Amino acid sequence: MGDHHHGPAAGITRWLFTTNHKDIGTMYLWFSFAMFLLGGFFAMVIRAELFQPGMQLVEPAFFNQMTTLHGLVMVFGAIMPSFVGLANWLIPMMIGAPDMALPRMNNWSFWILPPAFLMLASTLFMEGGAPAFGWTFYAPLSTTYAPPSVTFFIFAIHILGVSSIMGSINIIATVMNMRAPGMTYMKMPLFVWTWLITAFLLVAVMPVLAGAVTMMLMDIHFGTSFFSAAGGGDPVLFQHIFWFFGHPEVYIIILPAFGVVSQIIPAFSRKPLFGYASMVYATASIAFLSFIVWAHHMYTVGMPVAGELFFMYATMLIAVPTGVKVFNWITTMWRGSLSFETPMLFCIGFLILFTLGGFTGLMLSIAPADFQYHDTYFVVAHFHYVMVAGAVFSMTAAVYYWLPKWCGRMYNEAMGKTHFWISFIGFNITFFPQHFVGLAGMPRRIPDYALQFADFNMMSSIGAFIYGASQLLFLYNVIATIVAGKPVSDEKVWDGAEGLEWTLPTPAPYHTFEEPPQVPKPAGTI
Amino acid sequence: MSSTTSAPAGHEKYYVPESSSLAVRATIGLVLSVFGAALMLNDMTFGDPDRSSASVWVLTTGLVFFIFTLTSWFRTAIRENLAGMNSSQLHQSYVLGMFWFIFSEVMFFAVFFGTLLYVRQFAGPWLAGEGDGGRMNGLLWPGFEFAWPPVITPQEIVGGADAQVIANNGAFVSQEKSMAPADAHAWYAWLPMWNTIILLSSSATVHVAHTAILSGDRKKFNRWLGITVGLALIFLGLQAAEYYEAYVLFGLTLNSGIYGSTFFMLTGFHGFHVAMGMTMLLIQLIRSMKNKHFTATDHFGFEASSWYWHFVDVVWVFLFLFVYIL
Numbered sequence: 001m002g003d004h005h006h007g008p009a010a011g012i013t014r015w016l017f018t019t020n021h022k023d024i025g026t027m028y029l030w031f032s033f034a035m036f037l038l039g040g041f042f043a044m045v046i047r048a049e050l051f052q053p054g055m056q057l058v059e060p061a062f063f064n065q066m067t068t069l070h071g072l073v074m075v076f077g078a079i080m081p082s083f084v085g086l087a088n089w090l091i092p093m094m095i096g097a098p099d100m101a102l103p104r105m106n107n108w109s110f111w112i113l114p115p116a117f118l119m120l121a122s123t124l125f126m127e128g129g130a131p132a133f134g135w136t137f138y139a140p141l142s143t144t145y146a147p148p149s150v151t152f153f154i155f156a157i158h159i160l161g162v163s164s165i166m167g168s169i170n171i172i173a174t175v176m177n178m179r180a181p182g183m184t185y186m187k188m189p190l191f192v193w194t195w196l197i198t199a200f201l202l203v204a205v206m207p208v209l210a211g212a213v214t215m216m217l218m219d220i221h222f223g224t225s226f227f228s229a230a231g232g233g234d235p236v237l238f239q240h241i242f243w244f245f246g247h248p249e250v251y252i253i254i255l256p257a258f259g260v261v262s263q264i265i266p267a268f269s270r271k272p273l274f275g276y277a278s279m280v281y282a283t284a285s286i287a288f289l290s291f292i293v294w295a296h297h298m299y300t301v302g303m304p305v306a307g308e309l310f311f312m313y314a315t316m317l318i319a320v321p322t323g324v325k326v327f328n329w330i331t332t333m334w335r336g337s338l339s340f341e342t343p344m345l346f347c348i349g350f351l352i353l354f355t356l357g358g359f360t361g362l363m364l365s366i367a368p369a370d371f372q373y374h375d376t377y378f379v380v381a382h383f384h385y386v387m388v389a390g391a392v393f394s395m396t397a398a399v400y401y402w403l404p405k406w407c408g409r410m411y412n413e414a415m416g417k418t419h420f421w422i423s424f425i426g427f428n429i430t431f432f433p434q435h436f437v438g439l440a441g442m443p444r445r446i447p448d449y450a451l452q453f454a455d456f457n458m459m460s461s462i463g464a465f466i467y468g469a470s471q472l473l474f475l476y477n478v479i480a481t482i483v484a485g486k487p488v489s490d491e492k493v494w495d496g497a498e499g500l501e502w503t504l505p506t507p508a509p510y511h512t513f514e515e516p517p518q519v520p521k522p523a524g525t526i
Numbered sequence: 527m528s529s530t531t532s533a534p535a536g537h538e539k540y541y542v543p544e545s546s547s548l549a550v551r552a553t554i555g556l557v558l559s560v561f562g563a564a565l566m567l568n569d570m571t572f573g574d575p576d577r578s579s580a581s582v583w584v585l586t587t588g589l590v591f592f593i594f595t596l597t598s599w600f601r602t603a604i605r606e607n608l609a610g611m612n613s614s615q616l617h618q619s620y621v622l623g624m625f626w627f628i629f630s631e632v633m634f635f636a637v638f639f640g641t642l643l644y645v646r647q648f649a650g651p652w653l654a655g656e657g658d659g660g661r662m663n664g665l666l667w668p669g670f671e672f673a674w675p676p677v678i679t680p681q682e683i684v685g686g687a688d689a690q691v692i693a694n695n696g697a698f699v700s701q702e703k704s705m706a707p708a709d710a711h712a713w714y715a716w717l718p719m720w721n722t723i724i725l726l727s728s729s730a731t732v733h734v735a736h737t738a739i740l741s742g743d744r745k746k747f748n749r750w751l752g753i754t755v756g757l758a759l760i761f762l763g764l765q766a767a768e769y770y771e772a773y774v775l776f777g778l779t780l781n782s783g784i785y786g787s788t789f790f791m792l793t794g795f796h797g798f799h800v801a802m803g804m805t806m807l808l809i810q811l812i813r814s815m816k817n818k819h820f821t822a823t824d825h826f827g828f829e830a831s832s833w834y835w836h837f838v839d840v841v842w843v844f845l846f847l848f849v850y851i852l
Contacts, residue, residue: 014545018545019542098542103542104546104548107549112553119560143695151567155564162556178619207630208633218780220567222780223781225787226787226788228694228698231787232653305658
């Protein structure tokens, strides 16, 4: 109705009824931060219990609920929605589109998330407690031995899946259909590329997860025997299906992070990204390989040797495209005119720590060695190096990098750098010692441990409290920026930034690119 | 009305809808539905019969609200199209949306086909003591032999649910007869064959309807679309008869072990999709007959439904092959 050059509606309906990609992106980002704090709180309970050997604070059953919910909330509530929020804000601005392709469905994908997590969190207060079978919910722990609240967990997963599928379809349609004239595929910013590929992964594997939880539901309530050997099924089948979803899922989490880093490192190196085309091909290769490596999560389950070998070699192949990426990021910085603002610091932190996590991943990929590492704290250390120092660091970098563009105000640089250093140090104090206790044999997901692990666990807990506290500084910095940050009005907030979003006014107006821009022939990339 | 026509030459303006309450209403419907379903299932399984009637009402209210919201959502989209707000670019977004939605459905069915394959190729033989995975057979299921369709469950071999040494989800009693052609009492009584003929024909009839609307022949379109919906209805009727036969005459139930599990999961979800596809096609038929919607160049609602119908058909071909014949 009427002309299109209006601002947002007033009041709560702006957020409830919005079809604007920036509003929806903002809601995703705030929601994911709230979930980050909730999942972080669960982590603090875990680390407080593990501060000393022996039972300290919570019952073992409750401890299991904490590890389960911590994983679920962080993966599905914090990391995934945060990158969807980033995609919503940035993809239309990066490809010169007026909005996402299907704006009302976009709003729906967001709004089903909060009730789903409310339902999931409410299981804590149900009879029998919350799900306590780990975020991987292996059968029969999640079927025969599950608390009744598992039904609510199953439906929460269904809703998250619906949300992810709709969100990804929207992103695919936007990228394929809404690019401005001249914005060819090989001119798209790498963040758009990584999200396009991530969206394909999501559309392919979220239905698989839905199928897995549906079979659980049938086993629990309708007497089927998919995951019960007594009826001719197989609990190991659950693991295969789960990891057929689960391995692409870890790339769903990390590929957008790669995209973010590929935007930020060139900006603060004041050089175009090195090897743009190889970055695209490497991303696609990682996505393809992610479908044929799932069983490396289950080497010890008793697979035939041929299976172990296939999955071992296929997994090792992933190091090749990932190596290409790390090489390209470093080469982008090589002889660049570097400066070290907060986003760049987080990206360099990402680069170092993610690579470390990649190396431990390579160690874990070796099937015979994995028999020693399997389900120990070494695995916990590995995936926190790639999930936290990988995904969360790059997400933090993204917020510092684009926040001035979003709200027209500059964050406090000193506070940002402080946040980085406390995070970096706290993170390493938390997770580096876990490599040692893991290699020495401390199993994951237990509330108590042998005395020889006491010192490293205490270090880990202290580091976790430091890392957790530093996120409050981040929250304060972001709010202070939005409320009273120093105004910026340059279109290019960062002098090295490239891309269509930096041609827009600062702060970005409510509606942008209602007329698609003509993308010039020589693009920012080679 | 809208400013969609004022775009400069060369570009049509992409229609970005104003704020809308549809998404929040759909959220309320969806969340109420699943919350009610979870309550109901838990009352059913973990026992609190007093509450179960209330939870059914939560589910029903949610579903009704959800269906109403989706109806008004589609109505809104149709009205926008009739008002000329949809550019060809927006049309392309809908095409992509439908295509990738169907792809996600393909992956959903792939899980259950994968399950069937895994059970038949790996898990079953291992349970019977064959190969790398078979070492536990002597300990847990001594005497179990694997066949497809299975003649007995591992649990029955060891003397039933009570005799089983590890925890279990209940009693799994194998079926007396399977749905394989060999178990039908006569070739013409084998319903899957008729259902295959019906569903393949319906793919052809919906294609004839498509060519009819492409040439602007509404009468022919209505006729062939009507035949398609009729065939879908017959299919569902025969499937109901088949389920009756399975449950009552063959003793094939959800509790019949992995054969019953995979059979009902695959055919059940397929049947549900047939019902959805039929509803979609029926709505297009009503739109065409009552409201004279669709022209030779503008009939995406029908086109998307027909893609969905072809997809449901292809799934059936694989079902027929892997569930019934092989």
